Ligand SMILES: [Fe+2]
């Protein structure tokens with residue numbers, strides 16, 4: 001009879017050594033520089049890759065087990081949501097616009113992050129780093145997939161979800177997120193880590209995911225809450241990786257400090273511009289609001305961000321250069337952007353609307369120094385035009401920022417009545433920007449940003465201004481996906497189906 | 506360095522004038538009139554006269570503003586690339602020095618219907 005011999009269980013530390021550090025080797029046929037050709041050109045000096053700490057010490061076998069368990073739970077809930085007409089539990093059909101923004105602008109960013117981490121996992125020489133990047137690459141593709149699957153249920157019933165990939169690549173309000181990721185993915189591995197691992201995951205995640213996920217919870221959207229929960233434990237790992245990377249660079253060599261600081265300045269500002277979409281979602285698109293964008297900024301930006309930069313001060317890091325300009329724009333950006341979305345809504349794959357009296361009272365309570373003074377008069381006038389049967393459509397389109405690609409809806413930091421005009425010439429071409437922050441980013445690397453594919457000029461360059469042809473190309477179905485929520489097919493269907501579900505008539 | 510790269514790298518500007526089918530882009534904005542969320546993006550032939558640009562697309566676009574009909578275009582103050590500038594209405598955009606992607610601005614002191622309350 002064979003005796004069962006209990007297999008010796010490995011300790012966590014031992015396991016990490018064997019299943020991570022031991023996977024590396026010293027190349028002998030090729031030099032290290034040949035195997036890792038992209039790790040030096042950015043100017044970051046590394047003396048000892050083994051100093052890279054992974055506080056999670058997660059090994060691939062354990063990772064696989066955790067993730068599989070989360071997937072099982074996630075799909076069970078998503079199936080139940082679909083079977084029980086979960087889409088009718090949301091507070092109002094207006095809420096769908098928040099989901100459309102998420103699916104068109106943010107989920108493809110998850111996929112881009114996946115591609116980026118796959119690449120830098122190959123480009124970094126340290127084995128601890130490689131494994132951590134590999135796990136994050138798998139996380140990010142899982143995030144993209146779970147989000148697309150969760151929201152596909154809404155696509156069965158509502159417009160504007162069907163062509164999110166085209167919308168992501170070609171639609172003017174999404175290219176801010178697209179260009180953010182394209183910029184990061186075409187940078188070197190260290191800059192990518194600052195852009196995504198640190199700025200996006202560590203500095204901005206709370207301002208991005210928390211509002212969407214709590215917005216979903218407040219508005220009865222179980223599908224989104226579920227993918228939010230499923231991603232949450234991954235995000236803790238991502239934030240740690242980002243912070244570890246920045247500390248690693250700063251500890252390896254004092255010459256790294258100015259390079260890292262430059263990237264922080266750049267990626268804070270680029271990320272802040274992406275948040276313009278989020279601010280609008282929070283202040284305007286949630287039928288049941290969680291908190292104002294201003295309140296979120298106070299908690300996650302000022303308090304958390306402030307504490308982080310205080311912590312990094314011992315390495316010589318100062319808060320990002322655009323911080324003060326960001327603060328000055330907080331009470332304006334959501335209003336400026338929503339006014340844009342509304343007046344260009346003939347060209348959006350989501351619905352927008354004129355805020356109701358109740359909405360406007362909420363906005364003036366949350367923005368006591370700005371809303372009534374600057375923005376209410378504009379909405380009142382737009383409402384008057386609509387009452388006269390003249391919905392305000394601005395066919396003049398918009399000047400876009402060469403760097404962040406947003407329409408220049410922003411005003412001078414110290415004069416909210418004056419549109420911010422910034423321009424420069426480079427090799428005989430004119431370039432325009434929405435802010436000093438974006439102009440600085442351009443001027444540091446003009447050869448990169450002169451190539452920017454800007455969606456509104458493309459309408460004329462590629463379609464000679466033919467809006468119908470452009471709509472086909474962005475997969476926008478005129479009269480279905482675009483325009484005012486009031487009178488839309490989404491509104492009609494949501495109200496009718498909800499009526500059937502909640503009454504006898 | 507004009508871009509961080511492993512070797513000499515030269516970008517090709519995307520929005521060069523020759524890619525715009527014989528026409529050009531012109532940006533135009535009306536100072537302190539922010540009902541219009543951003544400066545307008547106009548698409549025009551360089552041979553178009555300044556009068557046509559103003560009387561055609563620009564005058565039409567500003568109509569939704571309550572001050573739109575009250576603009577006296579002969580009294581408007583102009584800026585080009587943020588510097589005071591005087592256009593010649595009868596000459597072409599090209600002759601007025603309005604190049605591809607130039608930004609023109611105009612001011613109408615006294616017209617303040619939707620200005621800060
Ligand atoms: Fe993610």
Ligand SMILES: [Fe+2]
Pocket residue numbers: 201234235238
């Ligand atoms: Fe993440």
Ligand SMILES: [Zn+2]
Pocket residue numbers: 273401402403404405406433434435438
């Ligand atoms: Zn910008």
